[in-house]
Amino acid sequence: MTGIDLVNGVVGAVFGMVFAVLFQQPLQNAWFRIRRRSATAVRSVTYRDDGVPHSMWSTFSIGPLHTSALVVEGDGEQAIAPESVRVHVLDGEVALPEEMAPWRAEIAAEQEQAEATGTRVRVWNGPRYAVEGLEISRTALEEHPDVRLRLRPTDYFTFLAAQQLDRRLPDGSTPRGRYLDPDRPLDAPAFLQCSFGVNVAVVTADHLLVVSRRSDQVRSGPGLWGSSVNEGLSRHIDSAGRHAPDLHDVARRGMREELSVQPHEYSLTLLAFALDVERRQWSAHFTAHLSGLTGDGLRSRISHGVADRWEHQSIDHVPFRPADVVGYLLRPDRVRRWAPLTPALFHLALVHTHGRGAVERAEAQVVRRLR
Structure with a gap:
């Protein structure tokens, strides 16, 4: 290398540093603005406002899996303490309207x-509870959930009659x-809400999620895959x-x-309260970790x-990791065979153990791979 080449190299390096200091960041900022404006323009072209406000009460879904489960309270991260839940049983049994009484x-x-x-085996008309209302507030200082559940006595035959939400009444209308x-999903008469149960996501000591398939003999959700444990409230x-x-x-x-x-x-933890808005069935969602x-x-x-x-006719075990x-x-053989409240339960159980960020990233990755 000659002296001239060395001088030219030094001068080029100096000019390069000066150019980088003076112009690189402004050019990067300009390029970022162009990209952002282009993306905004594309969104403005493809977005169509239907003019209808979208409800905050959206049911649970993951990619192609859509359910009728509405998570009313609970995010999975914060447990609901036992002392935060007050259950009141009101006097007076639930009565069906006159036009629905013949169904029972x-x-x-x-x-x-x-x-x-x-x-066939006769179904026992067991004493149950109907949901008069579920009110949720927050404590003054810690803002922990404070839940008040109001119940009324009912029975299983009333529940079965009230499940016929799309059956025609004499005037041609339906109970639904x-x-x-649909815009006020929490408002419903007690006679249409004759079901409150608990669903538990059970995780074994070697970190396996227990998944149960409901028997073909049960009246509600026969053959569907569901929570590890499902139990309805019984007055008896x-x-x-x-x-x-x-x-x-x-x-x-x-x-x-x-x-x-x-x-x-x-160990047993209450995670959430959920409502199947299609069938008007309420649930308290729990997770249980076997020791x-x-x-x-x-x-x-x-x-x-x-x-x-x-x-239940069978159980399955799944590694309790978000992606799995x-x-x-x-x-494909499960996505349309879930009991409505189960996917939200498993999601909340994952969030409670692994954190919301990890679970949502896993859900996004799995959905992308399906496309």
Whole structure:
């Protein structure tokens, strides 16, 4: 290299540094502004305002999986303390409107006929609760949820009659059209909300999520894949007419009856309250982490006998990691076979363990791979 080449190199380097200092950042800023304006222009061309305000009450979905589950309270990250939930049982049983009362009579007659002929097992008209209202507020200082659940007595035949939301009434209307407003999903008469239950997402000691498939013999959601444990409130069992039911105790009963697991073998956390707006069925969403039982241990325990074996026809175990659970939810043979409240339950259980950011990133990645 000659002296001239060395001088030229030094001068070029100096000019390069000066150019970078003076012009690089302004050029980057200009390029960023051009990109941002282009993106805005594209969005303004493709976006169409339908002129209709969009409701804050959107039901739960992940990519192609759309459910009728509305998460009313709870985000998965903050647990709802047992003392934050107050349950009140009001006097006076729920009564169906005059035009729907014959539907209940039909169900009672059908069940009597089934028992007399032996064509199928008769459904027991068990005492249940209907939801009069669910009010949620916040504590003054910590802003923790404060939940007040108001219930009324009802029975299973009334529930079955009220599930016929799209059956025609004498005037041609339906219970759904006459009594429900889609823009006010929390407002409904108690006779259309004769179901409140608990759903539990159970995670084994070796970090496997327990998924149950409902029996083909049950009246509600036969053959659908659902939560690890599902248990409805019973006036006969959960309160015996003497006190209001405790939701944590109902969840513990479900764990015992469906999985044969005792309270000292797991930790139980209330995550949310959810509503199936299509069927008007309420749920308290829990997660339970087993302290000692692995997936194989739980299978062995179930094989020794459980009280409510008939309610489920099979169980599956899924690694309790966001990508694995979301991929399982969106499997082609599962995506349209879920009980409506289950996907939101599993999402909230994942958030409680892994954090919202990790779960939402996994959901986005899985959905992208499906496209």
